[in-house]
Amino acid sequence: MFSYREDFLIGAVATGVFHLSSLSAVYLLFSIAGGINDWSPTDGVFLATVSSLRFALGKIGFWGLSALPRLIASGDLDRVLLYPCTPIPVLLLRDLDPLSVLDTAILLGTLVWSFPRCGLSTLSVIAFVVLMVLGLVATYGFMLLTVSLSFWAKVRNMFPQVFRVLWEFQPYPMTIYPTSLRVVLTWVVPIAVAVVIPVESLTSRTPILPASLIVGTAAVGHYVLGTVVFRVGLRRYESTGQ
């Protein structure tokens, strides 16, 4: 990607086109409806941008975890375990994606454009940033949990794919989904916790205190669960592949 200037430019344009297309689709859909459940088109774009930003930050920070099922299946996890440090940092850093920095820069620009201008306070902005960080922790923990199940899966671990599919529910207001699905997307899988609840607290749709309790609980719970499952799985790893 960085070897040739024109290749980098093509990559940069492709990233911009990707975000422009997906955010335009959101704006168009919300405009056709004249706003969805008191979310204006700009609010819809802001929510979708925050969702994409969370994804881009995840790609910078912890996307290397997605390689774990493949490493376990092939037995190549041995090479990671030989490093003179704990395996998690090695997994996180091995697939670092520098193009996600470009992603993040483009999305921050859209974020500024669509940022809510009314009803904001310093406390709500600080709470939003803190809740976003906690949401990333929850996503990291849950992702670690899903990939760690590969230590037990004999054939193929489909949980990371299921988690990836559920991300598609993230960029939209939770109020469009039925109650049962909302419960799953909040308490079972950290979809609402990572994006929607922080945005709702920023825009005063949810009070800050209950939002903080929900996101904080989910972050701690998913992080602890993911770490425990990973460590238990690592103890039973036999280096034989599948």
Place this chain on the structure above:
Amino acid sequence: MLRSIARVTAAHYHAEKCRRLTHPIAVVSSLLYPIGRVAVLMFLVQAVYQNRNPQNLLADYQSARIYILTSAFLTVTLGFNNAAVLAERIRSGLVVFDLVRPHSWMATNIGERLGPRLANLIAPVLAFLLGMSLAGYQQGPKYYLMITLMVPTIWSIEFLISYIIASITLSTQNSWGLGVALAWPQQLLSGAMVPLVLVPHGLRNLAYLTPFPCLLDLPIRAALGTVALMSALRIQVFWIITLGVCSKVLYHRNIVRIRINGG
């Protein structure tokens, strides 16, 4: 040319069938993402119709939902966004093996795409029919026949778009970037992300300046009866001819740039 396409298609069809037998879970996992996308779009469209007076919208609720199900089925079955796959063979140098085969590069690529698609047809068809019946949409045989009739033209247009991108890759290394730069506007303008039946006429006319609506929007509207079948086919044939000429010109211009280094 046709004989080459048939031979390559048959070879890849049989190879894919064997592969599916050893990895049946792959069949299920390949449907997960489309099912998730359809579910999200269904909820979104439901919210649109709840928030806006349905009489102010350009299509009725049932048509919009049938549109979403059919577009997901066509996307999975026909396998859009093959540009990066085609281009990667050029970027990696594996195109050399394609060029020395006793089949033209176009025939090889058509067969490599078509064979696996035919082998993987059953699961998406069953999922589509199940989805339509679960949703309670009793479309007559004419609807399914019209969709089936337009599959060759849809696939031809998508293949030619991918082929053009792949030909451009002969001049640049970044196949991934070109594929992504194509894929997302294709999804937006074809109606995969937002059903074009809901979009204002002005924006829809802008989309029709590109070949992308011919992939999903035009065939589905023809099947729903809002566009005449012959008009839809005429537009698709126009784009097939236009894209076919462009792809031939680009291929012959760029193939001379290939340097095959041995040793």
